[in-house]
Amino acid sequence: MDYGVLLSNYERTAPRGKAEGGARPSQQHRLYACLRTAILSGQIEEGTRLASSRSLAEELGMARNSVLYAYEQLAAEGFVLSRRQGTVVARVGLQQAPTQAPEAPPALSHRVAGLARPSGEMSDLLPFLPGTPALDAFPLAQWRRCMERAWRHIGPAQMGYGQVEGNVALRQAVAEYLRVSRGVRCEAAQVFITDGTQNSLDLCARALADAGDIAWIENPGYYGARASMQAADLRLVPIGIDADGLAPRPEDWRDTPPKLIYITPSHQYPLGSVMSLERRLALIQQARAVGAWIIEDDYDSEFRHSGAPLSAVQGLTADAPVVYLGTFSKMLFPALRLGYMVVPPALATVLRPAAGALMLRGRVADQLALAEFIEAGHFTRHLRRMRRLYGERRDALQAALERHLHGVVTVSGGAGGMHLSTRLDAPARDLDVSVAARAQGMVLRPLSRFCLPGTLTPQYNGLVLGYGNVPAEAMDGLVLQMQRVIEAVAA
Structure with missing residues (x-):
């Protein structure tokens, strides 16, 4: 040789x-x-x-x-x-010739079959991607200074994994902010810092319900909640949405009483409806009666553009069976990957060991920096600026849709948040429009993808348009481009 x-x-x-x-x-x-x-x-x-x-x-x-x-x-x-x-x-059988045809791709468990992130998330900078904040408006210089000070105060004692619940300074800052701004009843001992809403949902699905238990989810609703509950082997029951939010029927409570109920009451995702006070109180009462936990995802409640914001469901009654979730990904920037859970005091005690086994810990510098960012007032000032900015961008998008797509789409969900929901009145499938728009550099998320398989109806043939990261001056040109895409697909 x-x-x-x-x-x-x-x-x-x-x-x-x-x-x-x-x-x-x-x-x-x-x-x-x-x-x-x-x-x-x-x-x-x-x-x-x-x-x-x-x-x-x-x-x-x-x-x-x-x-x-x-x-x-x-x-x-x-x-x-x-x-x-x-x-x-050596003869160890490494080179044995295959005796059968190549096997099919390996199969995943039934729990995760069909799970995949929606398309179009390759870049946070593409126009109309839902859930993306105004990244260019974030006060990066202030954040850098907070990070630098955090690292200066970190010594060997702080370089371990840290507490299961998260840094105590950040938990205190979050608790104080939520009491004042959202009417949440909580102390720092009830706050768990997580890696974001998805991490919080995963923990809730695994710790608060057993395999085979029933979980109610909004339909159409947030895909991440569906993924967490499906991966936990829960039985998903879709509950419809109307103008007042989640709309369970008497037979739903009778025939499929839930263990978990997932809601986005402040700004339903994706339709944008706001749950009425009457329905919030009724949901708490009925959840208590069947022994269910309500998972309240308050992900963009800070950005209310018209009308007085309703307080969180969690704070409406004492000892409500509510686990309250929030995230800094929408308020600040997605790469931060920090969120929080607020749990009832009795649940905090029993949840702590399970959270320690199931959750990642660490990221001390990020948590210290965020605590200072909140305590120094940077956080509330940033939110005030973003409310004005997102209000301007929403108005610009609504005006452009009225100019160029009147009679082609029907708009809903503009009271708050960072997205609008639209129904396609043109003879075009939202999935086809989404694919064609992606080729043009836009993310037009199809509304039909938010529905549980087998529950799609014609009213949910539409588009979800995120405007948080789209400058107001760019809206008209982008909507004009959207018009051309829809016309080409409908032709």
């Missing part, structure tokens, strides 16, 4: 780069890697006697010790055997 050609071919096809520490691989390591690859691929068959270390060193023009190192390393890993007649490639 021409080992020189073998080594040359290996080095020509091997990935370029440097070894650990920045140095290029040594001769002995290169030879070892070459022989190992040749054995694994079948270029050197099992049972083959390799050249002696002396003759191979002469053939390759390298020190004999380098060859000995390569052979010793291969022997230590079980690729070769040292015998009296020389070094022989």
Whole structure:
């Protein structure tokens, strides 16, 4: 065997780069890697006697010790055997020919079958992607200073994983903010800092219900809630939405009493309705009666554009069976990946051990920086600016839709948040419009994708338009482009 050609071919096809520490691989390591690859691929068959270390060193023009190192390393890993007649490639069945056709792709569990993130999330900067805040308006310089100060105050004692519930300063800041701004009844001991709403939902689905339990979800509704509950092997029951939010019927309570009820009452996602006070109080009373937990996702309640905001469901009555979720991804920026849960006092005690087993911990600097960002007033000032900015962008989008798509789409859900929901009145499928728009650099999320499979009706053929990261001056041109896309699909 021409080992020189073998080594040359290996080095020509091997990935370029440097070894650990920045140095290029040594001769002995290169030879070892070459022989190992040749054995694994079948270029050197099992049972083959390799050249002696002396003759191979002469053939390759390298020190004999380098060859000995390569052979010793291969022997230590079980690729070769040292015998009296020389070094022989071991027979371990690596090169057995397949006796059957290639297998189909591996199957995942039934719990996660069909789960996938909606398309169009490759870039947060694409126009109309729902849930994306005004990233260019974030006070990055202030945030950097908070991060720098956080790292200056971190010593060895703070470099561990930290408390399960999260940094105490951040929990106190969150509790105070929620008491004042959202009417949430809470103390810092009830607050758990999480990696965002999805992390909170995963914990709720696994810790508050057993496999096979019934979970009510809004329909249409947030895909992430559906994913968490499906992955926890819960039985999903879709509940319709009307102008007053989640609208369970008497037979729903009778025939499919839930263990979990997921709601977005402040600004239903994606339709944008606001749950009435009467329905909020009734939901608490009925949930108590059947022993259900209400999971209140208050994800963009801070951005109310018209009318007085309603307080959180959690704070309406004492000891409400509500787990309140919030996230800083929408208020600040998605890459922060910090959210929070507020749980009833009795639940906090029993949830702590499970949270410690199921949740990741750490990110001390991010949490310290965010606590200072809130306490120094940067957070509330940023929210005030964003309310004005998002109000301007919503108005610009509504005006452009009226100018260019009057009679083509019907708009709803503009009272708050960072998105509008539209129904397509043109003869076009929202899925087709979404695909065509993506090719034009826009994310027009199809409303039909928010419905549970098998529940789609014609009224949910529409588009969900996020305006948070779209400048007001760009709206008219983008809606004009949207008009052309819809006309082309409907033609």
